[in-house]
Amino acid sequence: MYKGSVTEEAREVLRAIELIQLGARMPVLEKELTLSRNRLIRVYRELKSTSPPKGMLPFSADWYFTWLPNIHASLFYNVFLFLKDTAKCSRLDALTRAYRLYIEHCEHSDSERVLSFTRAWTLLRFFEGGLLTLSRCNVCTGRFVRHMSDGHKPFTCSLCAPPSRAGATRSALAAAAKAPVSCALLPAPSDA
Numbered sequence: 001m002y003k004g005s006v007t008e009e010a011r012e013v014l015r016a017i018e019l020i021q022l023g024a025r026m027p028v029l030e031k032e033l034t035l036s037r038n039r040l041i042r043v044y045r046e047l048k049s050t051s052p053p054k055g056m057l058p059f060s061a062d063w064y065f066t067w068l069p070n071i072h073a074s075l076f077y078n079v080f081l082f083l084k085d086t087a088k089c090s091r092l093d094a095l096t097r098a099y100r101l102y103i104e105h106c107e108h109s110d111s112e113r114v115l116s117f118t119r120a121w122t123l124l125r126f127f128e129g130g131l132l133t134l135s136r137c138n139v140c141t142g143r144f145v146r147h148m149s150d151g152h153k154p155f156t157c158s159l160c161a162p163p164s165r166a167g168a169t170r171s172a173l174a175a176a177a178k179a180p181v182s183c184a185l186l187p188a189p190s191d192a
Contacts, residue, residue: 009035015092016043022099023117026052032092032121057118061126064145067158072114073123074144074157076102077134080124095124 012035019029020043029040044052064073080098083089089097099120106113115123123145126132134143135150137157144157 013039013043016040017047018096019117020044020047022096024121025057025118027057028118028121058122061131061147063119064123064126064132065147067163069114069119070145070158072102073119074134074142075105076115076120077123077127077145078143091124095121 012033016029016033016035019032024032026037026040026044029035029044030037033040035043041052063069076098079101080094083094083097084091087094099115099117102115102120103113105111123132131148132145133148133151135146135153135155136143137160138154139156139160142157142159144155146155
């Protein structure tokens with residue numbers, strides 16, 4: 001019996017390490033794992049060589065409704081649902097695997113990672129609390145994150161009807177500013 005509890009604790013420590021590496025904060029660790037707060041802090045310090053950050057977790061669902069966070073949150077949540085419902089992963093396994101796939105997608109597509117692990121976890125909590133739902137776009141039929149009260153209303157996603165400033169993120173503007181100027185874009189010298 002003692003041996004079984006040791007392996008369960010070891011499993012929890014390994015899971016804590018995985019969550020910390022993905023960017024989980026202390027409230028997430030405390031909610032998802034059975035380890036004590038002191039043990040979680042020790043694991044965090046050992047892994048990151050610093051104390052865990054303090055402060056509140058995101059508490060408003062409004063962040064998920066702006067165009068870019070909505071696209072990223074919708075991508076993540078659809079992958080999470082596939083892993084949970086079709087692949088029959090546990091909730092926590094589906095969360096970590098879906099987030100890893102989200103990171104890989106962002107790296108391979110050279111897009112900025114908008115969704116932090118804490119935001120991804122909070123998204124699940126909002127769905128579980130009945131604040132959010134998925135609705136189909138009228139144009140592409142993709143499923144996107146919507147507020148529960150707007151879930152029945154028809155809508156067009158921001159991929160099919162991007163806002164006027166779509167693509168003008170800080171990182172995109174910074175990359176454009178650092179990019180070397182091509183000689184083909186410069187005006188030809190005049191002979192004057």
